[in-house]
Amino acid sequence: MTSPVLLAVDVGNTNVTLGVFEYSGGKGELVHHWRMATHREQTSDEVLVTLRGLFDLVGCKLESFTDVILSSVVPPLLPIWERVCRKLLARPPLIVGPGIRTGMPVRYENPREVGADRIVNGVAAYELVGGCVIAVDFGTATTFDCVSGKGEYLGGAIFPGIHVSMEALFDRASMLHRVEIARPKSVIGRTTTQSLQSGLLFGYAGLVDAMVARIRAELDEEAGVIATGGLAQRIARETSSIERVEPFLTLEGLRILFEKNRSAP
Numbered sequence: 503m504t505s506p507v508l509l510a511v512d513v514g515n516t517n518v519t520l521g522v523f524e525y526s527g528g529k530g531e532l533v534h535h536w537r538m539a540t541h542r543e544q545t546s547d548e549v550l551v552t553l554r555g556l557f558d559l560v561g562c563k564l565e566s567f568t569d570v571i572l573s574s575v576v577p578p579l580l581p582i583w584e585r586v587c588r589k590l591l592a593r594p595p596l597i598v599g600p601g602i603r604t605g606m607p608v609r610y611e612n613p614r615e616v617g618a619d620r621i622v623n624g625v626a627a628y629e630l631v632g633g634c635v636i637a638v639d640f641g642t643a644t645t646f647d648c649v650s651g652k653g654e655y656l657g658g659a660i661f662p663g664i665h666v667s668m669e670a671l672f673d674r675a676s677m678l679h680r681v682e683i684a685r686p687k688s689v690i691g692r693t694t695t696q697s698l699q700s701g702l703l704f705g706y707a708g709l710v711d712a713m714v715a716r717i718r719a720e721l722d723e724e725a726g727v728i729a730t731g732g733l734a735q736r737i738a739r740e741t742s743s744i745e746r747v748e749p750f751l752t753l754e755g756l757r758i759l760f761e762k763n764r765s766a767p
Contacts, residue, residue, distance in 0.1 A: 510523065510757060573598040573618040604621060625759060627755075
């Protein structure tokens, strides 16, 4: 009997992240992963062509997939990716949304307002830490998601992402130019480039530490801190609060949710 293969898809505002999990002995292992730009105007056929190219690069055959789980924070793209998944497997994907079993009570005033990616990150972070945790995701938005020691999603905070802030600054300030987000030689920049890099990198690191301190002050228990997202590693090195970086936190969360909703292979 062929081992089950799961395709996990997370559709974000800036990127679509995909992961392939192969199961052996009941345990799913991430064996391939990709990140592609989010294009709201793409058709399902265009997406399918792109996926076929990615899969061919690693010798991953479409017929090998047995299941798909899909998470999206871009409503117009949800039906597009649903059609893509149906064409891949001739079956509907498991969609992260209302009605899915997460095993995590949501204490938001209106649980439907919580983005699917935030719940997925919360589930994954809680499983990794096994207790109270704050998941920080550096994406289009920088999000802080808090989970209690009892495994309850408590809520969190949302802040403009570092790239969004940078683009807004450059659009408004004619004399400033785009820079690489890299560590300058000192906090006190000696050039405009260094000054921008200092503000972007050290400023966001300070934001993270300050927010984590405020969140911890409101919690009744000790909380670990996990970071994910494209810039997580770079920013984490400049903070005192981030304890570990998990680049594939969202993909692992999708795997966990899949296993909670369908019999584990």
